[in-house]
Amino acid sequence: MTDVTVDSTAREQAAAVRAREISATELLELHLDRIEERNPELNAIVSLDAERARAWAAVADQAYASGEEVGPLHGLPFAVKDTHALKGWRTTYGSPIFADAVADHDDLLVERVRTAGAVFVGKTNVPEFAAGSHTFNTVFGVTRNPVDPTRSAGGSSGGAACALASGMVPLADGSDMGGSLRNPASFCGVVGMRPSLGRVPEWPLYNQWESTSVGGPMARNVGDLALLLSVIAGPDPRAPQALGDPGASFAPPLVPAPLAGLRVATSVDLGGALVVDHEVAGVVRATAARLSDAGAAVTEAHPDLSLADDTFRTLRAWHFQAKLGRLLAEHPTSFKPSLEANIRAGEPLTGADVARAYTQRTSLSETMRLFFGDHDVLLLPTSQVPPFPVEQEFPETINGQEMPDYLAWMRSAYFITVTGCPAISVPAGRTADGLPVGVQLVARHGADRQLLEVAAAVEELLAG
Template sequence: MPGTIGELSAVELTTAIRKKEISAREALADHLDRVAEVNPVINAVVTLDPEGAQELAHQADELTASGAELPLLHGLPMTHKDTNNTAGMRTTQGSLALREFVPDADDLIIARLKAAGVVSTGKSNVPEFGAGSHTFNDLFGTTTNPYAPALSAGGSSGGVAAVVASRVQSIGDGSDMGGSLRIPASFCNVVGFRPSTAVIPMPSDVNAYAWLGRTGPMARSVEDIALFMSVTAGSDPRVPHPAGLDPAVFRSSLETDMRGVRIGWSPDFGIGVPVERGILEHLERQLAVFEGLGAIVEEATPDFSEADLVFGNTRAMDFAAGLGPILERAGDVIKPEVHWNVNKGLALTARDLIETTAARTRLEAGVQSFFGRYDLFASPCAQVLPFDATLRYPQSVAGVASETYLDWMRSACVLSATGLPVLSVPAGFSAAGLPIGLQLASNHYTDMQLLRWGRAFEQQTGYAAVAPVVEAGAAAGAPFLTTVPA
């Protein structure tokens, strides 16, 4: 482990830069040194622009010296998820079809991070087009878990989770349709947050009304999640959703009192979602943390009986709309799971879409019935522990065969179908030392209160402080890091 800079939270590091205790260039140097140290093991960073980052860090230090007002993430080094467009930097989405693509403009989440003072350094690995919750592709290879480098880091924000866990950076941007922020957070012992609909808007030329996919943060503390949200939340005129939440909400106090908070816990979401027994036994013991804080924990669940239908058809439609044209141009180099999901979307009938809309309406009614009785829903985040990184996905979970590449992700997918804000928090380790995450969900647009409850759990446990020991020679495969030419 290098010096103490990599261990600092985003709040701590930006405060130190603001006070001139650490320069942006020093923070960047530590970040790049850490990439050089751990990336040969975990293969999480796939594109790096050290020269461009050094210029940005130099500009940040000049701004510090000028005495000007500094943005909230001033001087903070960060790689970005390779599905999020970064202007002037190759953004491949993990696909051979986009191996040379360089966007002209930043996606909104990247633009807001840059405006907040982030020093962009490169891109982190993803599964092809973010499809699936295990990070591998034919362009860059497989990202592995800092806690066990022969195992999966999760996905699709697996590269982000791995660099945050490895102390390369304190926070990172990700995205989540079927668990892509939450499952890698669970696998890598970090915090992952899927916000409410359009809290961080996602402008689209194809479907400005899309609601299933989200962008959001990963960090090693809930406090840093709130900091990230405070600079990326806020409405955008290109997205015709409700205004969502004012960014200032995320600058309010994280303190909370959990006495009397009613928590519904479900091991299987009431629909028989299979989860490894060791995960359930561990999480059921962790529920005592909430009870110790004065909360009331009971086994209860929203009615998820139609959540699989809502998620599966909505995802398929979104895949067909967004990726159908790319498949037509370059389908021969795109993985079969993407073909399957796009083709499912193209095969949907008007009746399918009518039934999906009706099912979503009933699902929402069940969700509101649940929140009429409870404040918080707790559940397993991942159904399995981190698995062999050479697999495409687990072939079975707790003895139940996986028929598609999505089946082992249902614990996250069914909550995606509700549209609720969902938080994954580190909840300890298995007997073999593998991270386990707890998934918490609250009602629509109660995002800040959800973060408060997650932080209350975090303060009692402190699991995210347990850092991985990433040793050279432990990699499952060779790194594929590409450096941007000067």
């Protein structure tokens, strides 16, 4: 007999399977019941295949019964982000162009999750080609916020965050270019981490040297996130820019970092570069005050990221045009207008434009290296707004100020993207309407383990 439920931590669920307190099949049925209960309204998991999942769970149980060595995710139900290929499963990228496409391979991240013993149940919903931080597409429709279904779940890993928060899965994968792991984590009240550039290698890619988007983990708590990171991180010969630290170096248990003396820089708006909703700003300030009360050395400080906007927008447009330009030419009516505009923004770019962006990115990296000589961690808003109405593609105003496009409200996330530094969103508070708000913690490039330990300490502090 076990006390494990779908709301137990991923570590508790995995431990219960290993201890034979619950079988992979029984654990799967608990999650399928929750999916049946919540998914019709929330639309987080797509391409659900319960019978195939049951067959995999039976294989997992047989492997354990036979005494085979099993991985750290053995028996855990898992739904893969629909922009990550899962061999033999429908993989649509949220695009009508690929509405019926079935993947003929596993992406590297998925390959590692499979090897670790997870039981696949389906995919998690995404915006079209993962563009934008609100999850909707013409193939599957919109994903709703699990706390308030009239609100957005964020994106592009919105299906993943929603499925996690509602107990449909214990862990989830995602990817992050402009905030796609961090923003939905903030909106849904879970934890999402954009790892250091090179920490989670990706394969196959059309360009192994393009380096704005990274894969990463999501979970309901920092310890569970560390478990998934330990599975998906680590070098691979197919990914030449991968960092060399083995994935196991990020595995739990985590020892929360001592807060006394921790050098915390904090800024609500990066010196006026961000327009931040008043309630979100209040959560960031309250978190900083809690850290100060706990003995951290909190100072109002921020790096100069004035080059980040042009750098990100140039590289994003260049990347989108290079990857999707031919598809747009072949299917000119099959793209949402905001994505089409982003692709077309890449058409007039010159080699000098791209060179300028990479030169600026190098300067931003150096700025962060020097900044983290004086500070251990940077505390910022994750998203500049709380979850917005699900009918909107993006928030049109913040504090009465109009947003010019579907990217401007995500600067708090994408300014960090082009530094290459690791960043994690941790639940930190609620608005007056009860909507989740996360705070973003950023550390120096390569300091992923230390960032996890600081995040664990912040999580513990805010729970107390």
